[in-house]
Amino acid sequence: MNIALHLFSRRCLALFCMAFFACGGAARAEGYPSRPIRMIVPYSAGGGIDATARLFAKGMAQQLHTSIVVENRPGAGGMIGAEAVVRAAPDGYTVLFAGNPELGSSPRFYGRAPYDPVKDLLPVALVAESPTVIVAASSLQAATLKDALALGRRDPDLLTVATAGVGTTHHFALEALKHKSGVNLLHVPYKGAAPATMAVLGGQTKMAIVGLPPALPYIKSGRLRAYAVLQPERSAFLPDVPTIEQATGLKGLDFFATWYGLVVPARTPGAVVVTLEKAARSVLAEPQLASALAAQGTEVKPLFGADFAQRIRREWDLYGDLAQQYGITSEHGAKSGAAR
Numbered sequence: 001m002n003i004a005l006h007l008f009s010r011r012c013l014a015l016f017c018m019a020f021f022a023c024g025g026a027a028r029a030e031g032y033p034s035r036p037i038r039m040i041v042p043y044s045a046g047g048g049i050d051a052t053a054r055l056f057a058k059g060m061a062q063q064l065h066t067s068i069v070v071e072n073r074p075g076a077g078g079m080i081g082a083e084a085v086v087r088a089a090p091d092g093y094t095v096l097f098a099g100n101p102e103l104g105s106s107p108r109f110y111g112r113a114p115y116d117p118v119k120d121l122l123p124v125a126l127v128a129e130s131p132t133v134i135v136a137a138s139s140l141q142a143a144t145l146k147d148a149l150a151l152g153r154r155d156p157d158l159l160t161v162a163t164a165g166v167g168t169t170h171h172f173a174l175e176a177l178k179h180k181s182g183v184n185l186l187h188v189p190y191k192g193a194a195p196a197t198m199a200v201l202g203g204q205t206k207m208a209i210v211g212l213p214p215a216l217p218y219i220k221s222g223r224l225r226a227y228a229v230l231q232p233e234r235s236a237f238l239p240d241v242p243t244i245e246q247a248t249g250l251k252g253l254d255f256f257a258t259w260y261g262l263v264v265p266a267r268t269p270g271a272v273v274v275t276l277e278k279a280a281r282s283v284l285a286e287p288q289l290a291s292a293l294a295a296q297g298t299e300v301k302p303l304f305g306a307d308f309a310q311r312i313r314r315e316w317d318l319y320g321d322l323a324q325q326y327g328i329t330s331e332h333g334a335k336s337g338a339a340r
Contacts, residue, residue, distance in 0.1 A: 032272050036067040038094045042081025042102055043164065044074040044192035048213030048298060049260050052128050053097040055292050056262075059283035064275070070097075074191040077167030078102030079113060086115040090265040092272035096121065100259050101168040104315035108323040109167030110330045118316060122268055125280035126261040126303035126311065128293055131235040132170060134227040134244070135215050136207045137200050145227035145247040148207065152183040160186045162196035162208040166330070170196075170209040172319060173230055173256040175328045180250045193258075200224065211258035212237060212297035230256040237297045255318070259301065261308060277304055 037060075041053045050072065057068040073081035082102040088094035103121070107113035115121070134145060142148035152159040163170035166189045178185040185207075190196040193210040200208040201218060208215070209230075216237065218224040228247035229235050232254045244253045262280060264273065283289060284302040293300055303311060323329060 032092055032275055033064050033066045035093065036069055037061075037064070037092070039068050039070050039097050040081045040085050040094065041070055041072050041097050042074060042078035043072065043099065044194055045072050046194035046214065047164070047192040048130055048211040048258065048296065049097065049099045050192075050194070051213055051296055052260050052293060052298055055289060056097065056127055056283060059286060059289055060276075060279050063279035063282050075165075077106030077109060077165045077171070079106045079110065079115075079167070082117070082121070083114045085263075086120045086265055088265055090267040090269075092264060092268055092276065094265070095124075095276070096263050097127075098261055098263050099168075100257075100315055101164070101170075103261075103263070103312050105169045105172050105319040105322075106165075106167035108316075108319040109171070109328060118313060120266050121263045122266050122273060123305065123308040123312060124262040124264055124273060124276050125284070126259060126301055126308045127280070127284065128298045129257050129259040129301040130212045130298040131229040131231055131237065132173060132209065132256045132258050133212050133215060133219075133229050133238070133241070134207060134209050134247075135197075135200060135219065135224045136227060137203065138223060138225050139203070140206050140225070143225075145244075148227065149181050149183045149248070152185065156184040157186070159183065159207060160188050160205040162188045162190055162199040162205040162210070164193040164196050164210060165189045165191055169256050169258065169319075170211075172322055172326075172328055173253065174209050175326050176253055176322065177244075177248075177250070179326050180253065181248065197224075216297040230254060237294075261303075280304070 039057050041050050043049050054070055057070050061068040073084055078099055078101045082096055085094055085096040103117045107117055142151055161174055163174060174185055174187055188205050194214045196208050196210050197214040199205045215224055219226045226238055226241045228242055228244045230244045230253055234243055245251055284300055290300045
């Protein structure tokens with residue numbers, strides 16, 4: 001069965017479940033939620049996804065009239081946390097606050113992932129999006145990304161680049177930049193954007209490719225220099241920072257936005273999914289949430305049901321193409337030192 005047909009079938013199943021519960025089976029979902037919900041964040045505490053998850057969880061808890069416990073499960077480009085949710089009971093009490101890596105790039109990188117993000121997880125709501133940014137320590141003697149790449153051409157061992165982990169969208173962005181620029185960029189993976197940001201601040205790496213939230217305060221204070229955002233247009237959060245094409249003249253590097261969303265295990269009852277989606281719609285409409293997220297460099301981007309599923313499918317295909325085009329696989333990573 002192809003992916004499009006599979007997604008269509010799953011949405012039809014969800015609609016059938018909704019109709020069933022509306023026609024006499026509603027008693028089975030009336031008690032949900034009757035106990036705390038565990039929300040797994042597949043990255044370390046302190047990063048953009050963690051901060052967004054905690055704000056979102058607070059609003060969801062108020063809407064659902066229960067407590068939501070945020071649990072960090074970092075590792076393997078987000079796949080450790082995602083696998084824990086895939087293997088959990090499909091009852092709505094274990095949910096995943098996912099970033100796009102574990103729903104697209106990480107399984108493509110590892111090849112034989114322990115789950116299929118299209119088949120084994122059911123989209124509920126895309127929550128927010130933030131720019132992916134290339135930053136460097138202010139001590140690096142390069143005012144622009146072009147200058148930094150020029151240094152890297154003269155010294156192939158100079159440019160070490162931290163990311164949130166192997167297989168992440170940031171890792172894919174690094175490899176794509178490496179191939180298009182012809183500059184040797186040495187990948188140093190961490191278990192999240194927050195430790196990757198700390199690495200460049202502490203001098204362990206020369207640069208980092210991360211989602212904006214953990215880096216934003218250091219960019220504002222001048223401790224980090226923002227070289228470029230990896231998107232087609234400049235970000236309202238960093239209006240003076242060029243796009244990657246403006247910074248380098250290279251095309252095809254402007255689609256690496258960092259986004260976060262809520263997903264649940266496949267086979268979660270349709271009525272539970274509807275309850276979660278309804279709560280998410282209310283939370284994402286709150287101006288207070290938008291203001292809180294904007295303060296950390298993240299924009300609310302509501303997308304639900306089939307529309308969110310379509311985005312996941314599009315990126316699943318995209319990162320499959322990139323993995324093949326640039327040889328971005330776990331075998332390649334081990335050979336290049338990226339899997340440290």
